Amino acid sequence: MADFEGRCEDILTLAGEALGTDLSYLSPNSASLDQYETSLQRKVDELRSIFFPYWSCEPTIFRSPPVHYRLRAKFGIGRVNPQASRPAGPLAGITETTRTGAPQGSPGQLCYLMWGADKKPVVISSFPLASRRINDLMPRLLLALGEGPLILRRSLRAVNFLDTLAGDTLIALMYETAWAEGGEAAKEEWVAAAREHVKEALGVQVVGRGKRVALPVDRAYVLEEFCLSPPSPASSRGASPLPPCAPGTGGADTGRDPKGGPRRAPAGVPRPCPSVLRYKQWDGAFSNPNGFMALHTLRWLCARADAVLQRGDAPRGVQATGGEADERGGERRMEDGDREQQGDTEGHGGPGGCEGCVDVASGGEGRVCRERQGLRPRVCRPPPSGDKPPACDLLELFCGGGNHTVALSRKFRRVVGVEIDRRLVAAAKENLALNGVKNASVIQIPSERFHPERLGHYRRQQEQEEKHDGEGARARTMHGPGKRVASAGGEAGLTARTQGMGQSPPDEDDPFFRVVLVDPPRAGLDRHTRKMVSNYEDILYISCAPLSLLRDLRGESEEERRQSADRKILSLAGFGLVHTHRVVDMCVLDHFPGTRHIEVAVHLQRRGTHEKGADGSHTLIDDRENSCVTFMDALKHTVN
Numbered sequence: 001m002a003d004f005e006g007r008c009e010d011i012l013t014l015a016g017e018a019l020g021t022d023l024s025y026l027s028p029n030s031a032s033l034d035q036y037e038t039s040l041q042r043k044v045d046e047l048r049s050i051f052f053p054y055w056s057c058e059p060t061i062f063r064s065p066p067v068h069y070r071l072r073a074k075f076g077i078g079r080v081n082p083q084a085s086r087p088a089g090p091l092a093g094i095t096e097t098t099r100t101g102a103p104q105g106s107p108g109q110l111c112y113l114m115w116g117a118d119k120k121p122v123v124i125s126s127f128p129l130a131s132r133r134i135n136d137l138m139p140r141l142l143l144a145l146g147e148g149p150l151i152l153r154r155s156l157r158a159v160n161f162l163d164t165l166a167g168d169t170l171i172a173l174m175y176e177t178a179w180a181e182g183g184e185a186a187k188e189e190w191v192a193a194a195r196e197h198v199k200e201a202l203g204v205q206v207v208g209r210g211k212r213v214a215l216p217v218d219r220a221y222v223l224e225e226f227c228l229s230p231p232s233p234a235s236s237r238g239a240s241p242l243p244p245c246a247p248g249t250g251g252a253d254t255g256r257d258p259k260g261g262p263r264r265a266p267a268g269v270p271r272p273c274p275s276v277l278r279y280k281q282w283d284g285a286f287s288n289p290n291g292f293m294a295l296h297t298l299r300w301l302c303a304r305a306d307a308v309l310q311r312g313d314a315p316r317g318v319q320a321t322g323g324e325a326d327e328r329g330g331e332r333r334m335e336d337g338d339r340e341q342q343g344d345t346e347g348h349g350g351p352g353g354c355e356g357c358v359d360v361a362s363g364g365e366g367r368v369c370r371e372r373q374g375l376r377p378r379v380c381r382p383p384p385s386g387d388k389p390p391a392c393d394l395l396e397l398f399c400g401g402g403n404h405t406v407a408l409s410r411k412f413r414r415v416v417g418v419e420i421d422r423r424l425v426a427a428a429k430e431n432l433a434l435n436g437v438k439n440a441s442v443i444q445i446p447s448e449r450f451h452p453e454r455l456g457h458y459r460r461q462q463e464q465e466e467k468h469d470g471e472g473a474r475a476r477t478m479h480g481p482g483k484r485v486a487s488a489g490g491e492a493g494l495t496a497r498t499q500g501m502g503q504s505p506p507d508e509d510d511p512f513f514r515v516v517l518v519d520p521p522r523a524g525l526d527r528h529t530r531k532m533v534s535n536y537e538d539i540l541y542i543s544c545a546p547l548s549l550l551r552d553l554r555g556e557s558e559e560e561r562r563q564s565a566d567r568k569i570l571s572l573a574g575f576g577l578v579h580t581h582r583v584v585d586m587c588v589l590d591h592f593p594g595t596r597h598i599e600v601a602v603h604l605q606r607r608g609t610h611e612k613g614a615d616g617s618h619t620l621i622d623d624r625e626n627s628c629v630t631f632m633d634a635l636k637h638t639v640n
């Protein structure tokens with residue numbers, strides 16, 4: 001227990017120092033710690049058991065603060081009539097449904113609602129899983145809405161809080177009808193009321209949302225900041241040549257900028273840390289609810305990237321040839337035979353690299369090598385050396401708003417992100433621009449239709465669309481990336497989708513994707529994507545649904561095949577990533593304490609990978625030697 005308390009304090013100290021913020025208030029009491037540890041232990045035990053055939057070592061566990069970890073929280077709004085007779089039960093005193101809201105002049109007081117498992121609303125006044133700041137704002141918001149003009153609360157049906165570790169917070173007020181469907185005058189009246197009574201009174205950003213409208217008072221995003229480098233012991237003693245990491249752009253420690261922006265660096269810490277990454281998180285778009293875990297994920301990914309790049313094994317990967325060849329490549333689907341075509345990588349090559357490849361140890365120029373069965377050519381490049389950027393690119397599928405793309409662009413020569421959601425693609429581009437990233441690009445396409453050999457084609461297509469959109473965008477106003485909104489107020493007039501478009505994607509000359517990162521939704525990978533990623537030397541897989549990850553590792557069972565609605569490429573159903581790769585690292589990220597959900601990340605390395613020794617020689621890794629599963633382990637597992 002004491003041990004865990006120590007670890008928890010560590011997390012808070014680490015995050016606090018990294019952000020130049022005192023997070024000690026998040027320190028939980030020991031009762032919740034006990035509960036937290038028991039629940040986490042149960043989840044981890046279950047994971048150990050299901051992943052045992054593939055990873056029998058202790059996974060690294062990243063613990064979350066047990067309470068006040070959620071940076072996003074949405075509540076319904078109800079009305080409680082203080083005069084009403086109060087029957088027992090969760091509906092006690094609620095006079096109006098949240099659908100219709102209280103009519104004008106209703107005596108009902110606003111209250112927060114959540115829905116229980118039985119779908120009945122429960123009145124709440126606080127939500128301990130949400131951040132302290134959200135809890136602090138909850139009663140103050142109700143008071144502000146109750147005391148402000150009627151337009152603020154009429155037909156209000158829900159409230160969404162979006163907070164950050166950096167201290168920037170946004171409240172979205174969601175309406176059924178009223179002003180949101182009214183004319184310009186109604187919108188202006190709402191903006192004026194929301195500015196005075198909510199934004200300025202509470203020091204937050206505010207957005208009003210109706211059915212087809214989203215109206216920011218000032219801006220419709222928050223700015224989050226993550227520091228990639230954990231503070232060194234020296235820096236925490238104040239002896240480091242580098243000042244402690246500070247978010248923001250420096251200046252006096254006013255705690256908050258006059259516009260309600262993120263906290264400024266404390267006085268005396270004038271220089272922002274170069275390892276701080278900044279992210280715009282848009283109202284209504286996906287962002288990780290647990291900022292602590294998001295930070296741990298970034299650091300884990302960077303550490304794995306370092307491990308891959310330092311390994312310096314004989315590089316093999318997926319070569320995307322540009323130009324005309326792209327066009328001829330067409331939309332090619334992977335079929336069962338592809339694995340054989342790719343060449344069973346066991347024994348493919350040996351010390352010195354694969355057959356026909358340049359001896360990478362000699363540092364010679366990259367040279368085309370043809371795969372044995374006549375697959376498309378690949379270029380083998382020398383491993384990273386000296387100050388040169390690593391000659392290795394990253395393909396990131398399901399990249400969302402570019403959370404990982406920004407961080408990993410510092411590790412790889414270039415990064416190509418793939419995302420289906422138009423708004424998130426635009427958000428990712430903005431985040432790349434915000435951090436001055438020039439070596440990454442994002443493509444809007446479903447991952448199952450993405451083919452690396454068509455990169456040149458995608459880029460040209462995108463350039464055409466952007467040109468077309470750019471012309472259209474000048475004539476309209478946007479709320480956030482890719483979404484239209486009403487025109488009144490603040491940055492509503494920005495054409496956010498075009499903000500990030502200024503930078504062109506990196507030149508697609510010979511991208512060499514040795515590493516692929518996937519962070520799919522709960523369903524995991526579709527069959528095509530699963531097969532496609534098996535072509536890469538290293539796979540970093542982040543999963544918010546461990547059972548889907550398990551299926552992707554081992555392939556679908558007979559039962560899963562029968563249940564699957566997806567009849568496409570059924571022949572790939574049984575293919576799992578462990579047929580070509582082995583798990584070399586696993587971590588558990590407790591994104592959702594107090595719930596049964598948990599996130600897992602694994603690093604998969606192609607079987608038969610070559611490792612480069614200090615003397616420049618290459619050694620084929622033998623799976624058995626590296627396996628953590630011993631006979632005794634297996635026996636223990638079976639007995640238990």
Ligand SMILES: C[S@@+](CC[C@H](N)C(=O)[O-])C[C@H]1O[C@@H](n2cnc3c(N)ncnc32)[C@H](O)[C@@H]1O
Nearest residue numbers: 398399400401403419420421446447519520521
């Ligand atoms: C779990 S989120 C990960 C987002 C991102 N990695 C992050 O940390 O912010 C999954 C992402 O996959 C995207 N997505 C869902 N289906 C997709 C598909 N078929 N192809 C590409 N992206 C998809 C979603 O829009 C979402 O952004």
